[in-house]
Amino acid sequence: MTDTLARRIDGKAFAAGLRARLAAEIPSLGFQPGLAVVLVGEDPASQVYVRNKAQQTVEVGMRSFEHKLPAETTEAEVLALVATLNADPAVDGILVQLPLPKHIDADKVLLTIDPAKDVDGFHPVNAGRLATGANALVPCTPLGCLMLLQDLHGSLAGMEAVIVGRSNIVGKPMAQLLLKADCTVTIAHSRSRDLPALCRRADILVAAVGRPEMIRGDWIKPGATVIDVGINRLPPDASGKSRLVGDVAFAEAETVAGAITPVPGGVGPMTIACLLHNTVTAAKARRGV
Numbered sequence: 001m002t003d004t005l006a007r008r009i010d011g012k013a014f015a016a017g018l019r020a021r022l023a024a025e026i027p028s029l030g031f032q033p034g035l036a037v038v039l040v041g042e043d044p045a046s047q048v049y050v051r052n053k054a055q056q057t058v059e060v061g062m063r064s065f066e067h068k069l070p071a072e073t074t075e076a077e078v079l080a081l082v083a084t085l086n087a088d089p090a091v092d093g094i095l096v097q098l099p100l101p102k103h104i105d106a107d108k109v110l111l112t113i114d115p116a117k118d119v120d121g122f123h124p125v126n127a128g129r130l131a132t133g134a135n136a137l138v139p140c141t142p143l144g145c146l147m148l149l150q151d152l153h154g155s156l157a158g159m160e161a162v163i164v165g166r167s168n169i170v171g172k173p174m175a176q177l178l179l180k181a182d183c184t185v186t187i188a189h190s191r192s193r194d195l196p197a198l199c200r201r202a203d204i205l206v207a208a209v210g211r212p213e214m215i216r217g218d219w220i221k222p223g224a225t226v227i228d229v230g231i232n233r234l235p236p237d238a239s240g241k242s243r244l245v246g247d248v249a250f251a252e253a254e255t256v257a258g259a260i261t262p263v264p265g266g267v268g269p270m271t272i273a274c275l276l277h278n279t280v281t282a283a284k285a286r287r288g289v
C-alpha cells in the first residue's frame with residue numbers, strides 16, 4: 001500500500017478526444033464512411049450499446065445503418081443480411097452485436113463478414129493478420145486499452161504485461177498488441193497456478209475475466225498500471241440500486257497501483273470510440289486512401 005492513490009485513467013475523456021479527431025478528419029475524406037450495426041433480440045445492455053454506437057456514428061459525421069431483428073430471427077436470415085451488407089458499397093463497416101441468441105452460431109456469423117468490413121476485428125483473417133504483424137482491423141476493446149497505455153507511458157518496450165483472461169475478443173488480441181509493442185507478455189486464466197503471484201509480476205496488469213472484483217489489491221505490484229476490462233452489474237442492494245464494478249477490487253487496487261482505469265468511465269467508452277476509428281480505417285483502406 002502507498003500513501004497516495006493511483007492516478008485514474010480517464011477513458012471517457014480520451015474517447016471524447018478520439019471522436020473529436022475523427023469528426024475533424026471525416027469532412028476532408030471526400031466520402032462519408034458508413035457503419036452497419038446488427039442487433040438480434042432484446043438484451044437490454046446490447047440495446048443501449050447499439051443505440052450509443054448509432055448516435056456516436058452520426059455525431060462524428062458518418063452514416064449509420066441500424067438493423068434490429070427480433071429474437072426469433074433464424075441463423076439463415078442473419079447470414080443473408082450480412083451477405084447483403086457485404087455487397088453494399090455504402091457500408092464500410094459491419095458489426096454484429098454480441099451476444100447473439102443461443103440458436104445462432106456466432107462463429108458462423110462472424111466468419112461470413114467480409115474481413116475488409118470487419119470493424120470488430122473478430123474474423124480469423126484479421127486475427128491472423130494481427131498475430132503475424134500484418135495490417136489488421138483490431139478488436140475495439142484491446143485497441144482502446146493499448147491507446148490508453150501508450151498515452152500514459154509512451155513506449156511500452158520491455159514492460160512486463162500480464163493479461164488475466166484468454167478470450168478471442170479481449171485477452172488474445174490484447175496479448176498480440178502488447179507483444180507488438182515489445183512487452184514481455186503472459187496470458188493467465190482460470191487454470192493458471194498461483195494467479196496472485198503471476199499478477200504481482202506485472203508492470204501492466206489487464207483484467208478481462210468477467211468476474212466481479214476478482215483481482216485483489218495484494219495481487220498488484222506497487223506502482224503498476226491496472227487496466228480493468230470487466231463490466232459487471234451487481235444485483236440491486238438494500239436500497240434497490242444496482243452497481244457496476246470491474247474485475248478489479250478498485251478501492252483496494254487504487255492504494256497500490258500507480259494508475260488504474262475506473263469502471264465505469266475507463267475502458268468501456270474506448271470500445272465505441274475505437275469502433276468509429278476502425279470504421280474510418282476500413283473506409284479508407286477500401287478506397288485505397
Ligand SMILES: Nc1nc2c(c(=O)[nH]1)N[C@@H](CN(C=O)c1ccc(C(=O)N[C@@H](CCC(=O)O)C(=O)O)cc1)CN2
Nearest residue numbers: 049096097098099120140264265266267268269271272
Ligand atoms: N460485436 C461486439 N459485441 C460486443 C462488444 C464488442 O466490442 N463488439 N463489446 C461488448 C459491449 N460493448 C460494445 O459493444 C460495450 C460495452 C461497454 C461500453 C461502455 O461504454 N461501458 C460504460 C458503462 C455502461 C453502462 O453503464 O452499462 C463504461 O464502462 O463506462 C461500451 C460498449 C459486448 N458485446
